Amino acid sequence: MLRISKMTDYAIMVMVELHGLRGEVLSAHALAERSHLELPTVSKVLKLLVKTDLVASYRGPSGGYSLERDAEEISVAEIIAAIEGPIAMTECSVEEGLCAQEAVCGLRGNWQRISLAIAKAMEAVSLAEMAQPVKTPAAPLHITTFNA
Amino acid sequence: MLRISKMTDYAIMVMVELHGLRGEVLSAHALAERSHLELPTVSKVLKLLVKTDLVASYRGPSGGYSLERDAEEISVAEIIAAIEGPIAMTECSVEEGLCAQEAVCGLRGNWQRISLAIAKAMEAVSLAEMAQPVKTPAAPLHITTFNA
DNA sequence: ACTATATAGTACCATATTAGTACCATTTAA
DNA sequence: TTAAATGGTACTAATATGGTACTATATAGT
Numbered sequence: 001m002l003r004i005s006k007m008t009d010y011a012i013m014v015m016v017e018l019h020g021l022r023g024e025v026l027s028a029h030a031l032a033e034r035s036h037l038e039l040p041t042v043s044k045v046l047k048l049l050v051k052t053d054l055v056a057s058y059r060g061p062s063g064g065y066s067l068e069r070d071a072e073e074i075s076v077a078e079i080i081a082a083i084e085g086p087i088a089m090t091e092c093s094v095e096e097g098l099c100a101q102e103a104v105c106g107l108r109g110n111w112q113r114i115s116l117a118i119a120k121a122m123e124a125v126s127l128a129e130m131a132q133p134v135k136t137p138a139a140p141l142h143i144t145t146f147n148a
Numbered sequence: 149m150l151r152i153s154k155m156t157d158y159a160i161m162v163m164v165e166l167h168g169l170r171g172e173v174l175s176a177h178a179l180a181e182r183s184h185l186e187l188p189t190v191s192k193v194l195k196l197l198v199k200t201d202l203v204a205s206y207r208g209p210s211g212g213y214s215l216e217r218d219a220e221e222i223s224v225a226e227i228i229a230a231i232e233g234p235i236a237m238t239e240c241s242v243e244e245g246l247c248a249q250e251a252v253c254g255l256r257g258n259w260q261r262i263s264l265a266i267a268k269a270m271e272a273v274s275l276a277e278m279a280q281p282v283k284t285p286a287a288p289l290h291i292t293t294f295n296a
Numbered sequence: 297a298c299t300a301t302a303t304a305g306t307a308c309c310a311t312a313t314t315a316g317t318a319c320c321a322t323t324t325a326a
Numbered sequence: 327t328t329a330a331a332t333g334g335t336a337c338t339a340a341t342a343t344g345g346t347a348c349t350a351t352a353t354a355g356t
């Protein structure tokens with residue numbers, strides 16, 4: 001089904017929540033409430049987002065989290081990568097030598113191209129755009145493939 | 149990491165193998181050998197591909213499998229969908245009512261747009277193109293997003 | 297300084313999904 | 327009639343994921 005993980009989904013929900021209060025610091029507790037998610041889950045996700053420099057954290061009372069950058073400067077691709085690592089459709093599209101079949105399977109190049117294309121598409125979508133609700137069915141996105 | 153499942157990966161390997169001998173019927177056993185995969189796995193994948201009308205099957209001795217259509221007319225998207233269902237990044241992008249958060253989360257429309265974009269990109273890649281080996285790093289694909 | 301509040305890090309468990317296997321029924325060419 | 331092949335179902339094992347708990351550390355306020 002080519003899904004993002006639930007954790008990634010949650011991460012984007014939390015990021016969207018952090019957007020809209022630019023600069024304002026919100027505790028994990030407050031973010032959990034606002035996003036209708038469980039506190040431990042939100043905490044876990046936030047820690048990953050801090051590690052990858054998407055979110056700034058402040059300790060102590062009245063501490064919490066805020067976006068490290070403007071929502072326009074943060075891409076969906078970055079959030080996905082923060083939670084689940086590099087955007088790649090197959091093992092072999094991450095780097096050479098990860099797949100045992102590599103010697104006998106000629107698909108690596110094509111998987112890399114496809115993975116790269118998808119990664120670029122997600123890079124082009126900013127958190128700010130993501131936060132903008134869209135009625136469904138929305139105007140479809142246009143994607144061109146295999147035109148080098 | 150946004151991966152396709154291994155089964156899907158195998159499915160494409162098998163389909164690529166079936167291509168190159170247009171029309172020729174190959175047994176699951178022969179396909180397993182050629183693709184360097186285990187017979188039970190290949191059988192399982194082939195059954196799914198038959199069910200979704202991508203592959204034709206013939207019973208009895210000298211039976212086996214062949215492509216149902218020309219490789220140019222089969223898209224990678226179809227193969228993915230055959231093994232793992234509709235191409236969708238989140239539950240909510242498949243159809244309404246699958247995600248409990250739907251009422252409080254405004255991301256559905258955007259996820260649908262992104263999923264659709266990726267699906268279209270994969271539709272544009274044919275099995276024939278996939279079978280054509282590409283040296284890495286290949287020329288990157290160009291994808292445009294959020295330009296309705 | 298002390299205390300309460302909040303994040304940081306690590307480690308853990310339970311569950312769900314996926315991969316892989318086995319078995320028996322059915323079809324069909326020789 | 328027989329043997330070779332697919333069709334279908336059900337099962338097992340491994341892995342990944344989601345979710346939780348606990349301890350350490352930092353800090354604002356009194």
